[in-house]
Amino acid sequence: VSVAPASLEQELRARFGDELVLRGVPPLYLSDATEARGLHGNADAVVLPRTAEEVADVVAWCYEHGAPLTPRGGGTGFAGGAVPLEGVVLGLERLKAVRSLDPELWRMEVEAGVTTLDVRRRARESGLLFPPDPGAAEQSQIGGNVATNAGGPHAFKYGVTGDWVTGIEAVVAPGELVQVGGAIRKDVAGYDLASLLVGSEGTLGVITSVWLRLTPAPEAVAPVVSLHDGTMSGCEALASVLGSGLPVAALEYLDPETVRRAADAFPVPLERGGFMVLVDVDGSTEEVARLRAEVHEAVSEGSLFLWAPESAAEIAALWRWRDGVSIAVQVERGGKVSEDIVVPFDRLGEAIEETLAIGARHDLPACSWGHAGDGNLHSTFLVDPGEPAQVARAEAASEELFDLAARLGGSVSGEHGLGLVKGGQLRRQWAPAALALHDAIKAAFDPAGLLNPGKKR
Amino acid sequence: VSVAPASLEQELRARFGDELVLRGVPPLYLSDATEARGLHGNADAVVLPRTAEEVADVVAWCYEHGAPLTPRGGGTGFAGGAVPLEGVVLGLERLKAVRSLDPELWRMEVEAGVTTLDVRRRARESGLLFPPDPGAAEQSQIGGNVATNAGGPHAFKYGVTGDWVTGIEAVVAPGELVQVGGAIRKDVAGYDLASLLVGSEGTLGVITSVWLRLTPAPEAVAPVVSLHDGTMSGCEALASVLGSGLPVAALEYLDPETVRRAADAFPVPLERGGFMVLVDVDGSTEEVARLRAEVHEAVSEGSLFLWAPESAAEIAALWRWRDGVSIAVQVERGGKVSEDIVVPFDRLGEAIEETLAIGARHDLPACSWGHAGDGNLHSTFLVDPGEPAQVARAEAASEELFDLAARLGGSVSGEHGLGLVKGGQLRRQWAPAALALHDAIKAAFDPAGLLNPGKKR
Numbered sequence: 018v019s020v021a022p023a024s025l026e027q028e029l030r031a032r033f034g035d036e037l038v039l040r041g042v043p044p045l046y047l048s049d050a051t052e053a054r055g056l057h058g059n060a061d062a063v064v065l066p067r068t069a070e071e072v073a074d075v076v077a078w079c080y081e082h083g084a085p086l087t088p089r090g091g092g093t094g095f096a097g098g099a100v101p102l103e104g105v106v107l108g109l110e111r112l113k114a115v116r117s118l119d120p121e122l123w124r125m126e127v128e129a130g131v132t133t134l135d136v137r138r139r140a141r142e143s144g145l146l147f148p149p150d151p152g153a154a155e156q157s158q159i160g161g162n163v164a165t166n167a168g169g170p171h172a173f174k175y176g177v178t179g180d181w182v183t184g185i186e187a188v189v190a191p192g193e194l195v196q197v198g199g200a201i202r203k204d205v206a207g208y209d210l211a212s213l214l215v216g217s218e219g220t221l222g223v224i225t226s227v228w229l230r231l232t233p234a235p236e237a238v239a240p241v242v243s244l245h246d247g248t249m250s251g252c253e254a255l256a257s258v259l260g261s262g263l264p265v266a267a268l269e270y271l272d273p274e275t276v277r278r279a280a281d282a283f284p285v286p287l288e289r290g291g292f293m294v295l296v297d298v299d300g301s302t303e304e305v306a307r308l309r310a311e312v313h314e315a316v317s318e319g320s321l322f323l324w325a326p327e328s329a330a331e332i333a334a335l336w337r338w339r340d341g342v343s344i345a346v347q348v349e350r351g352g353k354v355s356e357d358i359v360v361p362f363d364r365l366g367e368a369i370e371e372t373l374a375i376g377a378r379h380d381l382p383a384c385s386w387g388h389a390g391d392g393n394l395h396s397t398f399l400v401d402p403g404e405p406a407q408v409a410r411a412e413a414a415s416e417e418l419f420d421l422a423a424r425l426g427g428s429v430s431g432e433h434g435l436g437l438v439k440g441g442q443l444r445r446q447w448a449p450a451a452l453a454l455h456d457a458i459k460a461a462f463d464p465a466g467l468l469n470p471g472k473k474r
Numbered sequence: 475v476s477v478a479p480a481s482l483e484q485e486l487r488a489r490f491g492d493e494l495v496l497r498g499v500p501p502l503y504l505s506d507a508t509e510a511r512g513l514h515g516n517a518d519a520v521v522l523p524r525t526a527e528e529v530a531d532v533v534a535w536c537y538e539h540g541a542p543l544t545p546r547g548g549g550t551g552f553a554g555g556a557v558p559l560e561g562v563v564l565g566l567e568r569l570k571a572v573r574s575l576d577p578e579l580w581r582m583e584v585e586a587g588v589t590t591l592d593v594r595r596r597a598r599e600s601g602l603l604f605p606p607d608p609g610a611a612e613q614s615q616i617g618g619n620v621a622t623n624a625g626g627p628h629a630f631k632y633g634v635t636g637d638w639v640t641g642i643e644a645v646v647a648p649g650e651l652v653q654v655g656g657a658i659r660k661d662v663a664g665y666d667l668a669s670l671l672v673g674s675e676g677t678l679g680v681i682t683s684v685w686l687r688l689t690p691a692p693e694a695v696a697p698v699v700s701l702h703d704g705t706m707s708g709c710e711a712l713a714s715v716l717g718s719g720l721p722v723a724a725l726e727y728l729d730p731e732t733v734r735r736a737a738d739a740f741p742v743p744l745e746r747g748g749f750m751v752l753v754d755v756d757g758s759t760e761e762v763a764r765l766r767a768e769v770h771e772a773v774s775e776g777s778l779f780l781w782a783p784e785s786a787a788e789i790a791a792l793w794r795w796r797d798g799v800s801i802a803v804q805v806e807r808g809g810k811v812s813e814d815i816v817v818p819f820d821r822l823g824e825a826i827e828e829t830l831a832i833g834a835r836h837d838l839p840a841c842s843w844g845h846a847g848d849g850n851l852h853s854t855f856l857v858d859p860g861e862p863a864q865v866a867r868a869e870a871a872s873e874e875l876f877d878l879a880a881r882l883g884g885s886v887s888g889e890h891g892l893g894l895v896k897g898g899q900l901r902r903q904w905a906p907a908a909l910a911l912h913d914a915i916k917a918a919f920d921p922a923g924l925l926n927p928g929k930k931r
Contacts, residue, residue: 121717122819144719166662177660180637193907200818202848203634203888205623205673207900207912208930212669216662233719260578262601262690304761361657362579391659431660443664450650455664457918462911473665 019083025105026062032078037071039063046106049092049099050153051438053352054411055402058100060087065108069128069186069194069225072107076223077192079105085470088219090161091132093153095355096436098165098218102471109160112225117200120145123231124183124200129160129224133167136229145231148175151432152340160224166216168432170267170297170339173390175232177432179215184228187214189221190463200228213458218434219469221462235299238266239309240335244291244322248272251292252366254316255389258296259362261315263308267297268390271342272369275384275397279345284326284334291321294389295339342386343395349382352402354411355395356439358422359431362392371421372396379414381407393431419445435473443474476540482562483519489535494528496520503563506549506556507610508895510809511868512859515557517544522565526585526643526651526682529564533680534649536562542927545676547618548589550610552812553893555622555675559928566617569682574657577602580688581640581657586617586681593686602688605632608889609797617681623673625889627724627754627796630847632689634889636672641685644671646678647920657685670915675891676926678919692756695723696766697792701748701779705729708749709823711773712846715753716819718772720765724754725847728799729826732841732854736802741783741791748778751846752796799843800852806839809859811868812852813896815879816888819849828878829853836871838864850888876902892930900931 020028030038039062047058066072079086085104092099112128115135119125120143127136134154140147151157151167161167163185168177175181184198197210214222245251251270258268271279271293280287294316298308309325317323326332347353360368369385372394376383382399398414400407415438419429423445430439444452455474462468477485487495496503496519504515523529536543542561549556569585572592576582577600584593591611597604608614608624618624623636632638641655654667671679702708708727715725728736728750737744751773755765766782774780783789804810817825826842829851833840839856853875855868872895876886880902887896901909912931919925 119820121713123716166666168660172660176633176637177662179666180633189907189911193905195905195908197904197908198885199883201816201884201888202819203625203629203816203845203850204885205634205889205891206885206887206896207892207904207908208678208915209623209636209666209669209673210908210911212666213915216666221665233721256578259580264690300757301761301764303764304758307758307760359658359660362659363576388660393660426656427658428655428661428663430663431658432662434662435664439663447654447664448650448652450646451652451654451664451667454646454667454919458665458670458915461914461918 022061022103025084029062029064029105033064033075037064037066039065046089046108047101049094049097051095051097051100053347053402054354054400055352055408056097056100056437059103060101060106061104063106063108065111067111069112072223072225073188073192073194075107076188079467080191080465083465083467085467087469088223090129090158090164091156093157094161094165094433094436095357096433097438098434098436098472100437107223109158115139116226118143124229125231126200126226126228127159128226129158131159133157133159133162140231141234144234146234147181147229147231149178149181159227163215163227164217164219164224165434168388168393170269170388173268173388174264174266179212181229182211182215182227183230185211185214185224186226187222187224190465190468198228202230216434218436218473220459220473221468237302237305238297238299238332239305240295240297240326240332241309241312241316242324242335243294243316243320244287245294245320246291248292248366248369250319251294254294254320257315258312259390261311263311263315265296265308265312266299269295270389271386272384274373275342275346275386278349278384279342282338282341282345284331284338285324287322289321346384346397346399350399350401352400353397354400354408354415355397356415356418357431357433358394358396358418358427358429360392360422360425360427364425365389365392368394368421368425372418375414375417379410381410381414391431392427437472440471440474479518479560482541486519486521486562490521490532494521494523496522503546503565504558506551506554508552508554508557510804510859511811511857512809512865513554513557516560517558517563518561520563520565522568524568526569529680529682530645530649530651532564533645536924537648537922540922542924544926545680547586547615547621548613550614551618551622551890551893552814553890554895555891555893555929557894564680566615572596573683575600581685582688583657583683583685584616585683586615588616590614590616590619597688598691601691603691604638604686604688606635606638616684620672620684621674621676621681622891625845625850627726627845630725630845631721631723636669638686639668639672639684640687642668642671642681643683644679644681647922647925655685659687673891675893675930677916677930678925694759694762695754695756695789696762697752697754697783697789698766698769698773699781699792700751700773700777702751702777703748705749705823705826707776708751711751711777714772715769716847718768720768720772722753722765722769723756726752727846728843729841731830732799732803732843735806735841736799739795739798739802741788741795742781744779746778803841803854803856807856807858809857810854811857811865811872812854813872813875814888814890815851815853815875815884815886817849817879817882817884821882822846822849825851825878825882829875832871832874836867838867838871848888849884894929897928897931
């Protein structure tokens with residue numbers, strides 16, 4: 018039984034009422050952070066269920082009526098995973114309950130719509146840490162973080178979002194609420210369905226609630242910032258930190274083109290530009306003091322600038338600046354096409370240089386920054402999103418980036434996922450037999466192909 | 475084209491030669507650690523390929539000829555996952571190459587047949603740590619560790635084997651060698667096929683090689699052992715460590731019935747028995763000194779005994795003893811049925827007490843020990859493996875254990891997997907819709923049902 022798009026909102030309202038079904042489709046629900054590259058979607062209705070059971074009812078209704086549905090968290094994604102192509106937008110924003118928080122047991126259960134900031138704040142108020150820090154924490158939601166397996170700077174020490182998920186409650190086709198895992202830290206009974214849902218971008222099911230493990234918050238943190246004369250010497254400093262075997266928490270880089278564009282907002286004057294290395298250490302006060310000194314030594318040789326802020330205010334200002342880099346580089350043209358490729362650490366310098374060369378070939382300003390320790394770049398081409406020719410050149414440039422990542426033994430995506438914008442790219446890194454398994458999993462979970470169609474492949 | 479069991483060895487030899495196909499089936503290839511509960515399998519041929527390509531050829535041949543195959547690592551499993559029921563045993567023991575080791579980049583690639591001990595030793599010789607320590611390290615192989623997602627005491631701080639795998643090379647049906655991930659630390663491009671292969675017990679594919687990430691080895695380690703007057707006060711000590719927010723590396727327990735049976739071999743005299751808490755801390759020398767003092771304080775209230783060995787020899791002796799507990803408790807009757815259930819940490823005391831009550835109801839000596847911080851018990855019933863009535867009573871007792879785990883919101887398996895011995899148990903913790911997805915994944919990966927048939931469900 019298929020419903021005509023035009024009457025989808027009406028039929029949904031007849032079934033679920035005004036409380037759940039919006040009147041019309043506000044533009045907010047048609048885009049995510051890919052707006053900066055001019056991406057906008059289409060949808061016929063927006064449904065905002067209040068409970069997991071209502072999510073199940075909506076999915077069941079959509080499955081019964083052949084209506085495609087796009088689950089939506091905070092809409093902060095960079096791959097267009099939450100940009101709908103047609104049908105129903107299923108917003109999770111009303112599922113905001115912290116179902117449980119047990120500080121003494123290092124765990125909490127939160128519904129999908131709780132913001133990343135709230136998860137981190139609730140943990141911190143209990144002396145605990147929820148380490149994933151993918152950015153845009155005020156707006157992004159934990160359900161979306163799990164559905165994309167979001168990363169962030171501190172993934173180097175602490176791993177990505179999925180590493181902190183011990184259980185998932187999700188609605189799977191044709192509308193069943195299931196739970197795998199829970200308030201437990203180990204489970205090898207069944208196939209790892211939880212890891213399969215993590216990062217599946219809403220194409221295998223709709224995550225309604227997650228059990229998270231937490232860890233004791235470190236007593237102290239201390240970043241060390243250095244500037245180096247170009248990419249080669251910057252990468253030597255990065256390699257020196259890693260090669261010294263220092264258990265740092267984050268190992269970030271910003272290439273000279275990024276530093277130049279973001280320097281004005283840096284918390285202290287940057288007299289000259291260069292390649293920036295940002296190392297964060299955490300632990301007990303004594304441990305942090307020792308590690309900071311060792312990091313200082315590892316990065317200082319030939320460095321142009323060194324800054325190791327000590328006050329909480331300065332440290333917070335540094336990370337606010339780091340969070341804002343993605344926006345700062347956009348100023349020049351109003352938008353950007355930014356891809357999150359991954360390479361083995363020893364190929365990082367090559368990938369940074371090649372990003373600039375690709376930009377030059379396509380007549381676009383380029384820059385990159387990212388999670389050096391994880392070999393995860395944000396390779397970026399600056400565009401005016403209102404200029405289709407620029408966007409088209411940037412997309413052609415991105416194709417070369419994806420090819421580069423695969424050629425260097427890496428991945429086309431380290432944290433954004435495939436979404437809409439990397440459709441078709443998985444074949445660059447997987448053999449046909451692996452792709453066939455990918456498709457078979459999708460078919461097993463979503464035989465009618467209604468869950469976030471057009472994404473993740 | 476199906477081959478009669480009687481001619482399987484002959485036909486395999488015709489195709490692969492004497493070098494790869496054993497004459498007859500040595501008993502070694504028919505059992506694993508479940509021999510202690512009297513389990514023995516059946517097979518018609520043993521093939522020992524030397525390379526990943528030969529593994530692919532063997533799987534292709536089996537798929538073509540309808541021959542069931544059971545992949546085999548070190549045979550140290552406790553669930554019968556490597557115990558064949560029929561057909562071909564595919565031993566990975568000849569795939570022993572360390573394909574790469576990059577200490578400065580904290581990573582290595584090793585073939586499936588490399589022992590856990592060798593992986594850990596190679597890492598340690600480079601100043602690095604491969605944290606998973608599932609026990610039986612001399613015999614167990616990394617491929618089997620990954621295929622079961624093996625745990626161990628230090629999983630509390632460091633996570634299980636799968637958390638250290640960044641890439642997998644595996645043979646999937648009908649005989650294709652594929653690679654997912656690699657020498658990279660992040661990858662969210664495709665569905666998480668790697669996590670699906672991890673813990674799949676050879677039922678989805680045959681792992682031939684793995685990329686592992688490593689971490690800097692801690693400068694110092696220090697265990698603290700305490701004895702407490704019974705399970706309740708012991709669990710209070712455990713909760714005190716966790717509730718104090720101490721980032722310990724391992725948080726182990728041994729119940730009074732276990733301590734009594736293993737006390738004679740303890741490195742120092744244990745004047746009286748009791749409930750043992752074993753906490754391990756690691757880090758820099760200063761950090762370890764501070765943490766050890768804090769752990770001491772957390773566990774000392776009401777403790778009967780405290781021991782914090784400082785010399786490397788004493789510490790090694792303690793862990794050798796801990797590794798030997800599983801064997802020590804067997805002495806009484808010659809065998810045991812031991813299940814690795816998981817419960818939320820706050821239900822641990824209940825599960826420990828209930829293990830004893832279940833044993834009593836089935837007229838069997840019982841005890842438990844395990845990874846307290848992860849809520850992972852080794853609930854054990856002592857049996858004479860030559861007495862089928864005892865084994866049958868123990869298996870009935872295990873059913874009650876699995877029911878207990880599910881009832882407390884836990885899992886029927888934290889590290890051993892389902893294998894043969896927990897067939898049918900997954901339904902206790904998963905809803906029918908989740909079980910259907912489990913079966914659909916199996917059907918997608920192994921349409922002919924030839925990969926380790928009868929296991930993992």
